[in-house]
Amino acid sequence: MKKTTQLRNLINSHQLELLMEAHNGLSAKIVEEAGFKGIWASGLSMSAAMGVRDNNEASWTQVMEVLEFMSDATSIPILLDGDTGYGNFNNARRLVRKLEQRNIAGVCIEDKQFPKTNSFIKGEAQPLADMDEFSNKIRAMKDTQKDDDFVVISRIEALIAGWGLEEALKRAEAYRKAGTDAILIHSKRNDFVEIEAFMKEWGSRLPVVIVPTKYFSVPTGKFREFGISLAIWANHNLRASIAAMEQITKQIFLEETLINAEKNVASLERVFQLQEAEELAQAEKRYLSMNGNQSNAMILLRNSTMASQALLGKQIHQMKAKGIKEVQVVDLNGSENVIPSLIKESDFLRGNTIIANGDLFYKPHIIEDLMNDTNDITIVVDADVEPGMEKRYITANQAYSKELWFKPVQLIEMKEQWTDDDIHGEFIGLWKVSENGAVKVKKALDTLSQKEDEKLLTYPHLFNYLREYLSISVQYIKGGWLDYKGYQEFQNNGEII
Numbered sequence: 001m002k003k004t005t006q007l008r009n010l011i012n013s014h015q016l017e018l019l020m021e022a023h024n025g026l027s028a029k030i031v032e033e034a035g036f037k038g039i040w041a042s043g044l045s046m047s048a049a050m051g052v053r054d055n056n057e058a059s060w061t062q063v064m065e066v067l068e069f070m071s072d073a074t075s076i077p078i079l080l081d082g083d084t085g086y087g088n089f090n091n092a093r094r095l096v097r098k099l100e101q102r103n104i105a106g107v108c109i110e111d112k113q114f115p116k117t118n119s120f121i122k123g124e125a126q127p128l129a130d131m132d133e134f135s136n137k138i139r140a141m142k143d144t145q146k147d148d149d150f151v152v153i154s155r156i157e158a159l160i161a162g163w164g165l166e167e168a169l170k171r172a173e174a175y176r177k178a179g180t181d182a183i184l185i186h187s188k189r190n191d192f193v194e195i196e197a198f199m200k201e202w203g204s205r206l207p208v209v210i211v212p213t214k215y216f217s218v219p220t221g222k223f224r225e226f227g228i229s230l231a232i233w234a235n236h237n238l239r240a241s242i243a244a245m246e247q248i249t250k251q252i253f254l255e256e257t258l259i260n261a262e263k264n265v266a267s268l269e270r271v272f273q274l275q276e277a278e279e280l281a282q283a284e285k286r287y288l289s290m291n292g293n294q295s296n297a298m299i300l301l302r303n304s305t306m307a308s309q310a311l312l313g314k315q316i317h318q319m320k321a322k323g324i325k326e327v328q329v330v331d332l333n334g335s336e337n338v339i340p341s342l343i344k345e346s347d348f349l350r351g352n353t354i355i356a357n358g359d360l361f362y363k364p365h366i367i368e369d370l371m372n373d374t375n376d377i378t379i380v381v382d383a384d385v386e387p388g389m390e391k392r393y394i395t396a397n398q399a400y401s402k403e404l405w406f407k408p409v410q411l412i413e414m415k416e417q418w419t420d421d422d423i424h425g426e427f428i429g430l431w432k433v434s435e436n437g438a439v440k441v442k443k444a445l446d447t448l449s450q451k452e453d454e455k456l457l458t459y460p461h462l463f464n465y466l467r468e469y470l471s472i473s474v475q476y477i478k479g480g481w482l483d484y485k486g487y488q489e490f491q492n493n494g495e496i497i
Helices: 003-012 027-035 043-049 060-073 089-101 132-145 166-178 194-200 220-225 236-255 268-274 277-291 307-322 339-344 364-372 437-453 458-465 484-490
Strands: 017-022 039-041 078-081 106-110 151-156 182-185 208-210 230-232 293-300 326-331 352-357 375-384 393-396 411-415 425-433 473-477
Touching: 003 017, 003 106, 017 027, 017 236, 017 326, 027 060, 027 268, 039 043, 039 060, 043 060, 043 236, 060 078, 089 106, 089 132, 089 208, 106 132, 106 236, 132 151, 132 166, 151 166, 166 182, 166 194, 182 364, 194 208, 230 458, 236 425, 268 277, 293 307, 307 326, 307 364, 339 437, 352 364, 364 375, 364 425, 364 473, 375 393, 375 437, 411 458, 425 458, 425 473, 437 458
Parallel strands: 017 039, 017 230, 039 078, 078 106, 106 151, 151 182, 182 208, 208 230, 293 326, 293 352, 375 473
Antiparallel strands: 352 425, 375 425, 393 411, 393 425
């Protein structure tokens, strides 16, 4: 579900929903891990984290940079504390465009004048924005948004400024008519009196949002009782981090050692976990190996005729040219069956490994595409196939088509004989495994060798067994390769492929 839709659903929920403050990518990730359904990107917290005042001293572009990290780090919606919209209607509508570009779900703007001052710093002395001007700002923002689910919330400061309930209700109704999606009614009292009075008069004309920073002792059940849609815990992650940093910094300064401090801080492993270091490690295994530096190949040589030796040399040269540094040649001593040798040499299956019959020659793009494939097990299949002897026919979930570039094709069955069933191609004896795929293949080889005479095992035995519990990807080609017999036929015709 889109983040904007998630936030709109929270705002329109028939039960009280809760947002938690975050001020950077790390704290945003912690909020999501804790189980919150949404994040309040606090203007106070972000500015404090930058070491500046909550008076629009942090530019809106600097706020955007922080929001981008927060959005990238999380999958739940972010509601921005957008101050006054950073200027007039033009600044506010540009803000909406930039927020949508960064996948921010909504913004809350307050009806004070730019530059703003935090509501709890002499709030009664702060002038409010003209009601009509602010209403037009709301209209400009709603007219600008491209995503219908993007949320604009209007924050009313009349109670903070001492203008009274009547003014708050008057402004709320004006902002409702201007198209705002919800009203945030703000209060600096330490009780629920002002909010309760507003809710009784407002009558659920629009969803209502509150920020109970000052009236924190009011039971949350009270918010539910009066039909509050959304409550925001607005700054406690920032304040908790300040308290923790002050304590640990003072302790280390006084003790001049880390012995006692270490037990009071998060482990480095926890930091790495929040940074998703393990994901990078897994990605490196998948993607860095594709440059060939971590790739290797096993070539299974059936016989030692001159034609076979020529094909072997060409294949090794081609693999080396693509960056495969280690190529192991396994002599099958004339055997047509490769499985016993795979069982014997299975320890070589590691990392990103190409396995190829020795009597093959193919166009360079085939091996390159196979090296760049990210699936655990992938087999190369020629879609141009006719009935014949000694072939490995395959049935896949999809036949070859030029429209399959971005569609996964998976093996259904491999057969040694042509049948009247759907045959989608011929396995040419070229395939690859990832590190994880190698583990699966080695386990399968071990299991099969205990159940059957390994001398009788064939590729169909292996792949059909693997197919029972994991996907085997099919890489289709249309010609562009030769086997031993094909090479013998064309070896006197100059360049083969």
